[in-house]
Amino acid sequence: MADLVYEYSVVVLGAGGVGKSALVVRYAQGQFLSDYNPTIEEQYRCDVQLEGKNCVLDIMDTAGAEQFTALNEVYIKRARGFVLVFSLTQENTLQDIDNIRQQIQMIKGQEANIPIVVVGTKMDLAREREVTRDTIKELASKWGLPFYETSAKNNWHVTDVFHDLLDQMRRRYPDEPLKRRKQKKKTLKGPKHRCIIM
Amino acid sequence: MSGPLTLKQRLHALSTNIANAASGDQLNSPKSPGPRIRAFFSPNANRRQPESGPETVNSQDRVQEVMTKLIFQAGVDYETRPMVVMNASALPDPREVNYDLLLARILSYLNLYVESDYSVVFFAAGGRHTPGWNWVWKAYRSLSRKYRKNLKQLYIIHSNFFTKMLFSLAGAIISPKFFRKITYIDTLSELAYHVPLTQIDIPPAVYQENLKHEKQINLPVPQRANLFGVPLDELMGFNGEKGGIPRVVKDCIQFLRNTGMQEEGLFRRSPNSALLKQVKEAYDRGHVVSLDTFGDPHLAAVLLKKYLRDLPEPLFPENTYPLVRKCPMPTNDPADVSSVIYIRETLLLELPHCSYILLNHVFHLLHEVSLRSASNRMDAHNLAVVISPNLVAGSNPLRDVTLCAIPGGPALYPAQPPSNASSSNPAALTEGKTTLGLVVKLCIQRYYEIFDDLPDRTEVLSQYASAEATVLASGSWSSTSPSFPSSPFRDSHPNRDSMHEDDEDIDDAMLVMPIGPGTSGNRLPGASAPTSWNHITPSSSANFGTVRGRYKSTPSRDAAQSVSTSSPTNGNAVGNGGTSRRGSIAIGRGTTRKSAGAGVTATGITAEGFFSAPGNAPPVPLLPRIDK
Numbered sequence: 073m074a075d076l077v078y079e080y081s082v083v084v085l086g087a088g089g090v091g092k093s094a095l096v097v098r099y100a101q102g103q104f105l106s107d108y109n110p111t112i113e114e115q116y117r118c119d120v121q122l123e124g125k126n127c128v129l130d131i132m133d134t135a136g137a138e139q140f141t142a143l144n145e146v147y148i149k150r151a152r153g154f155v156l157v158f159s160l161t162q163e164n165t166l167q168d169i170d171n172i173r174q175q176i177q178m179i180k181g182q183e184a185n186i187p188i189v190v191v192g193t194k195m196d197l198a199r200e201r202e203v204t205r206d207t208i209k210e211l212a213s214k215w216g217l218p219f220y221e222t223s224a225k226n227n228w229h230v231t232d233v234f235h236d237l238l239d240q241m242r243r244r245y246p247d248e249p250l251k252r253r254k255q256k257k258k259t260l261k262g263p264k265h266r267c268i269i270m
Numbered sequence: 271m272s273g274p275l276t277l278k279q280r281l282h283a284l285s286t287n288i289a290n291a292a293s294g295d296q297l298n299s300p301k302s303p304g305p306r307i308r309a310f311f312s313p314n315a316n317r318r319q320p321e322s323g324p325e326t327v328n329s330q331d332r333v334q335e336v337m338t339k340l341i342f343q344a345g346v347d348y349e350t351r352p353m354v355v356m357n358a359s360a361l362p363d364p365r366e367v368n369y370d371l372l373l374a375r376i377l378s379y380l381n382l383y384v385e386s387d388y389s390v391v392f393f394a395a396g397g398r399h400t401p402g403w404n405w406v407w408k409a410y411r412s413l414s415r416k417y418r419k420n421l422k423q424l425y426i427i428h429s430n431f432f433t434k435m436l437f438s439l440a441g442a443i444i445s446p447k448f449f450r451k452i453t454y455i456d457t458l459s460e461l462a463y464h465v466p467l468t469q470i471d472i473p474p475a476v477y478q479e480n481l482k483h484e485k486q487i488n489l490p491v492p493q494r495a496n497l498f499g500v501p502l503d504e505l506m507g508f509n510g511e512k513g514g515i516p517r518v519v520k521d522c523i524q525f526l527r528n529t530g531m532q533e534e535g536l537f538r539r540s541p542n543s544a545l546l547k548q549v550k551e552a553y554d555r556g557h558v559v560s561l562d563t564f565g566d567p568h569l570a571a572v573l574l575k576k577y578l579r580d581l582p583e584p585l586f587p588e589n590t591y592p593l594v595r596k597c598p599m600p601t602n603d604p605a606d607v608s609s610v611i612y613i614r615e616t617l618l619l620e621l622p623h624c625s626y627i628l629l630n631h632v633f634h635l636l637h638e639v640s641l642r643s644a645s646n647r648m649d650a651h652n653l654a655v656v657i658s659p660n661l662v663a664g665s666n667p668l669r670d671v672t673l674c675a676i677p678g679g680p681a682l683y684p685a686q687p688p689s690n691a692s693s694s695n696p697a698a699l700t701e702g703k704t705t706l707g708l709v710v711k712l713c714i715q716r717y718y719e720i721f722d723d724l725p726d727r728t729e730v731l732s733q734y735a736s737a738e739a740t741v742l743a744s745g746s747w748s749s750t751s752p753s754f755p756s757s758p759f760r761d762s763h764p765n766r767d768s769m770h771e772d773d774e775d776i777d778d779a780m781l782v783m784p785i786g787p788g789t790s791g792n793r794l795p796g797a798s799a800p801t802s803w804n805h806i807t808p809s810s811s812a813n814f815g816t817v818r819g820r821y822k823s824t825p826s827r828d829a830a831q832s833v834s835t836s837s838p839t840n841g842n843a844v845g846n847g848g849t850s851r852r853g854s855i856a857i858g859r860g861t862t863r864k865s866a867g868a869g870v871t872a873t874g875i876t877a878e879g880f881f882s883a884p885g886n887a888p889p890v891p892l893l894p895r896i897d898k
Contacts, residue, residue: 087540088656108647110538110655112707113671135659136540141579143667164542171543 079128080241082234083147086157087168088136091193094224095157096133099234104225111135122238129234144172148179152245153187153237160192160221161200166211173215187240188217191233196223333371336362339563340372341379344391345469351387351422353465354380359396359475369405373412380417387422391465395428396475418448425464427455428479457484468557474564477548489555497553498580506624515631518553521561522574523635530567531638532645537656541569549573574632575660584663585625586706591664591673593617597704600712610719613709618720629713630721632657637717651676654711662706676707 084092088110097105100116114133119126134147148154156172158165169190180186190212192203205221212219218236222229339360347353362372426433434454455461458472458480467489480487497505497518505516514520530536546569552559561570578585586594597617598608618626636653643649648656658674713720 089535089539108535108652110652112655112659112675136538136656142663143671146667162539165540167543168540 077126077128078122078242079130080153080238080245081130081132081151082153082155082237082241083132083134083151084155084157085134085144085147085172086136087159087162087165090136090157090159090162090165091224092136092155092157093133095155095191095193095222095230095233096131098224098227098230100131104227106225118234120234120238122235122242127238127242129238131234144175145179148176153241154189155233155237156188156190158190158192158203159194160203161194161197163202163207166203166207173217185240185244187237187244189233189237189240190215190217190219192219192221193224195221195228196226329366329368329371332362332367333375336360336367336372337375337379339473341376342471343383344471344558345466347389347423347465349387349389349422351389352383353469354383354388354390355470356390356392357473357476358392358394359398359473359479361397361399361401363399364401369401370408373405373409377412384416384420387420389423389425389465390421391425391427391461391470393427393473393476393479394433395430395479396473421448421451423464424452425455425461426452427458427461428476428483429454457487459484459486459488462487462489468555471558471560471563472552474545474548477545477552481544481548487551487555498550498577499582501582502585502624502628503622506627509623510627515628516577518577519574519628519631521559522570522577523631525561525570526567526574526635527638529562529565530570531642533567534645534647536567536639536646536648537571537575537636537653538648539568541566541572545569546572546576550576575657578632578657579660579663581663585621585629585661588662588664590617590620591669591706593620594673594706594709595702595704597709599704600708607719609704609709609712610716613712614720617709633713633717633721636714640714650711650714653714654707658707658710661710673705674707675705676711677703677705 084096086092093109093111093114094105096114096116097103100118111133112135116129116131116133118129118131120129121127132147132151134143154176156169158169173188176186176188192208194200208219208221220229220233220236222233224230339357341354341356344353344355426437429437437452438449453464455464458467458476461467467487497516502516506512506514526536545564545566549559549561549564549569550573561573564570594617597612600606600609618629621629636650636657639646639648640650640653643652654676655674658676659670662670662673664670664673
């Protein structure tokens with residue numbers, strides 16, 4: 073433990089109801105969020121040990137793409153890593169991902185190697201699945217991004233997602249040990265703060 | 271709008287009859303004429319021919335259903351010839367529908383037009399099913415001269431190489447003259463040069479196909495009936511005097527009422543975003559759009575949200591934020607009306623009246639959606655979360671997020687039991703912390719207390735009359751069983767206004783109170799006598815003594831019946847004592863927000879005459895004469 077803490081801000085984006093919160097809560101809290109409640113905005117902080125270094129993942133869980141479109145830009149500017157979530161059971165949620173992906177590239181400009189992970193959720197609902205593995209392979213090579221198929225319910229590949237992202241961010245921003253910034257400058261969440269520290 | 275639609279319906283009814291009569295012959299001997307346009311379906315799928323498919327009533331219905339999407343008239347073209355649209359993307363699965371029957375129907379439909387000049391717009395692409403060669407051949411052979419003679423133009427849109435080749439070949443061999451009538455068109459923009467495009471209710475598959483050819487549909491003369499992003503008072507008039515809510519809002523609400531109320535995650539989940547854009551642009555072009563053909567409740571819900579979001583001035587502009595914050599903290603106690611009164615009499619009065627009208631309609635829908643949260647999982651809390659962001663667009667998006675938060679909502683974590691979450695002590699939360707999210711949630715929960723009945727002259731006003739009559743006939747309003755004969759009515763009224771869920775009919779049942787006429791006029795929101803607020807739970811119809819008892823005795827406002835009582839009462843009171851109007855046209859009240867005044871009678875009569883006319887006078891001979 074040291075003064076050096078690597079902090080990375082991550083934002084989770086995707087269409088409404090695809091399971092962004094479930095994914096994040098599964099990772100940050102280790103449980104499955106079975107409630108059916110849309111998110112406005114939630115922030116989670118997770119301490120992770122990576123290669124002997126202390127890292128903090130500051131994960132911003134957002135409303136579905138349909139809500140605060142104006143806010144996406146703010147999120148994107150602020151974050152370093154992106155988790156783009158779509159539902160394997162809803163093919164059209166891939167379109168939203170594509171839109172967001174292009175928006176990220178536009179906002180981040182010429183920056184190469186923006187840390188992005190694309191996540192398909194609800195893998196356990198095999199019978200309702202609409203997005204085939206072939207589609208995913210095709211998009212993965214087309215976009216040049218890593219894809220994961222996950223199930224927050226069964227905890228399949230959830231940690232892989234965030235560790236892959238953390239890995240990408242570590243490579244992309246190697247020399248920037250940050251002090252813990254004051255997080256409280258934004259009072260986004262109303263009276264109830266739901267930060268989780270693992 | 272309703273003109274061509276009804277015409278269409280009449281034509282369908284007619285074609286059904288003809289087909290019923292003729293189908294027997296045609297199945298046996300393909301002497302009957304057939305439209306050659308059918309001849310160019312790609313042959314690659316030699317599907318099984320349902321030649322011997324059993325002809326059940328079921329398949330009849332199915333054929334009818336297919337027909338409405340497969341072939342329809344879209345007004346007249348620039349030369350005032352009837353424009354018949356055929357849509358290959360609606361071709362059904364040959365296993366489900368008897369194609370011979372279909373052919374018969376198509377021919378009999380065309381028979382309505384072929385006696386005089388007509389033109390055909392054919393959307394060739396987007397079909398998932400192709401008929402077999404046999405069928406194509408049969409259709410081709412049965413093409414007689416009368417179908418060709420008066421066909422003046424055949425536009426084939428999104429054709430591929432094969433269809434072009436097939437057509438050229440056939441045209442060259444059979445009739446070079448006919449060949450000259452064919453125009454191949456690649457994009458909808460191009461089509462717009464030839465025909466009045468906005469009259470055509472373009473099927474979703476065609477929009478999607480068109481996206482492969484062009485990014486945007488441009489009309490030759492940009493005739494923009496802009497809807498999205500136009501100031502609300504421009505569309506509605508500051509006080510709503512221009513007649514009703516914007517078209518897209520009305521369509522969305524109506525479509526959702528009819529089909530989407532049970533859909534899981536309504537207003538939360540996203541539709542196909544490419545189609546969403548197409549629909550939005552279609553509305554902006556002033557295009558005919560029927561959301562039914564898209565058939566996706568999420569599309570309608572998000573379209574509605576998008577409309578609200580795109581308003582140049584959001585429904586809750588920044589200057590209302592302080593007012594929102596000052597609202598007394600809503601509680602779960604039905605007897606607690608302080609926040610209800612505040613929203614009703616202070617906050618909402620701050621808004622332009624057109625905003626109020628729009629909100630009234632939207633919240634009415636949302637309230638009904640929330641009543642079905644058992645199936646759609648969207649309770650008032652969830653709806654508030656997904657709706658509120660669309661009602662604000664301040665300079666600082668982060669501030670908007672704060673404003674939309676809903677503290678005390680269902681707990682995200684098991685650590686906090688949901689039960690105590692929403693009933694958390696309001697005293698602990700200090701004054702001035704109320705968020706728009708909370709206000710919206712309350713508006714959804716207690717819609718009938720917060721919003722008034724609205725006069726709206728733009729919709730058919732017949733529901734009250736019928737409900738009224740039924741109620742009076744069936745006994746007193748206070749009878750404990752609110753079960754109304756809803757389903758029989760619904761089944762017998764396939765048109766849009768009358769299709770409503772049970773709750774709606776329950777509402778109707780509760781509308782009517784034994785009240786003398788002339789108690790109040792059309793009131794503006796918040797104009798009710800303030801004194802009444804003190805001792806009854808908030809009802810917008812505070813003038814009626816009978817109502818009070820009812821309210822007192824039902825403290826629980828969760829049930830649909832109790833919530834729904836108040837505002838519609840007005841309608842009846844205003845609508846005077848003429849309670850015995852006929853209830854023949856519709857029951858249920860999709861169009862509730864109106865006062866059933868003298869307008870009811872007038873409109874009802876109009877509607878009745880309109881609908882009944884076809885019965886007396888068969889419309890068939892009228893049609894070919896249209897252009898001559």
